[in-house]
Amino acid sequence: MxxxxxxxxxxxxxxSEEFYYQRRIRFFEEKGIVPGSDNLLDHVGKTDRGIWEMLIPHDSHLRQALHKEYKTYREAHPIDxxxxxxxxxxxxxxxxxxxxxxxxxxxxxxxxxxxxxxxxxxxxxxxxxxxxxxxxxxxxxxxxxxxxxxxxxxxxxxxxxxxxxxxxxxxxxxxxxxxxxxxxxxxxxxxxxxxxxxxxxxxxxx
Structure with missing residues (x-):
């Protein structure tokens, strides 16, 4: 068989989950924005889209703008x-x-x-x-x-x-x-x- x-x-x-989580939270802290959730378990197992819909649940324009900024931030703070x-x-x-x-x-x-x-x-x-x-x-x-x-x-x-x-x-x-x-x-x-x-x-x- x-x-x-x-x-x-x-x-x-x-x-990697904790690294990803901490990187997102640092990004939001530097932007002075409160994320939709700062609970690690809410970040685990989701797609990138699902995570960002959770982080910015009610403002799609802000979500898109921050997501674009975060891509640059992520490149500057890569995971090893x-x-x-x-x-x-x-x-x-x-x-x-x-x-x-x-x-x-x-x-x-x-x-x-x-x-x-x-x-x-x-x-x-x-x-x-x-x-x-x-x-x-x-x-x-x-x-x-x-x-x-x-x-x-x-x-x-x-x-x-x-x-x-x-x-x-x-x-x-x-x-x-x-x-x-x-x-x-x-x-x-x-x-x-x-x-x-x-x-x-x-x-x-x-």
């Missing part, structure tokens, strides 16, 4: 992907390849961010298929991102690896066995099938 593993990116492969890459990721991805297991990446992040992470860490060859939520009409918790990734990989059986509530719901709605990677901050992962503390545990589950 052919098997596939589909990974989320932020919070799973890279410990190799620094936030979980140390066990290369080992785990390499072991999956050795077992001829198809590997997919299904992330709510923008395609540009995904490509930057893959390039900076050298992980691009490890993935058989990569999909960004911004390329879909609806991203997580809609199951489309997982359904499309699973279809592209063409396996008989799948395992999804997630961290956020929205991501877990997306994978479960797609009918995938869903593993949640425990985070350093409190997040409800009770809807997953199992919670693990180290990605290497996956190698005993395949």
């Amino acid at each position: 052919s098997k596939g593993v589909i990974f989320d990116m932020d919070g799973v492969l890279v410990e 992907y190799p620094d936030v890459l979980r140390k066990e990721v290369p080992e785990v991805l390499g072991a999956l390849k050795e077992q001829n297991i198809k590997v997919g990446l299904a992330s709510s992040s923008a395609r540009k961010e995904i490509n930057q992470m893959l390039s900076a860490t050298g992980l691009a060859p490890a993935f058989d298929y990569v999909l960004s939520g911004e390329e879909l009409k609806e991203s997580k918790p809609n199951p489309e991102i997982y359904l499309k990734t699973a279809s592209a990989l063409g396996c008989a059986d799948y395992l999804a690896v997630e961290d956020s509530v929205l991501g877990i719901r997306s994978a479960k709605a797609a009918g995938l066995y869903t593993v949640a990677l425990k985070q350093s901050y409190p997040v409800d992962q009770s809807e997953s099938d199992i919670v693990i503390t180290d990605l290497r545990t996956l190698l005993n589950m395949i």
Whole structure:
């Protein structure tokens, strides 16, 4: 039976969620604007569009203007992907390849961010298929991102690896066995099938 593993990116492969959150909050503080939410958990697992609709919920013109400014701010304050890459990721991805297991990446992040992470860490060859939520009409918790990734990989059986509530719901709605990677901050992962503390545990589950 052919098997596939589909990974989320932020919070799973890279410990980036807190960096992204802190960068947005600093931007709003420097602009002297109160964001729609300064709760970390409200920022986790959403697409870029979803995050900005939350940050500026009632003024689309201000949202568009700030978002444009933030793109410049983000370029000036980049994340160091190799620094936030979980140390066990290369080992785990390499072991999956050795077992001829198809590997997919299904992330709510923008395609540009995904490509930057893959390039900076050298992980691009490890993935058989990569999909960004911004390329879909609806991203997580809609199951489309997982359904499309699973279809592209063409396996008989799948395992999804997630961290956020929205991501877990997306994978479960797609009918995938869903593993949640425990985070350093409190997040409800009770809807997953199992919670693990180290990605290497996956190698005993395949």
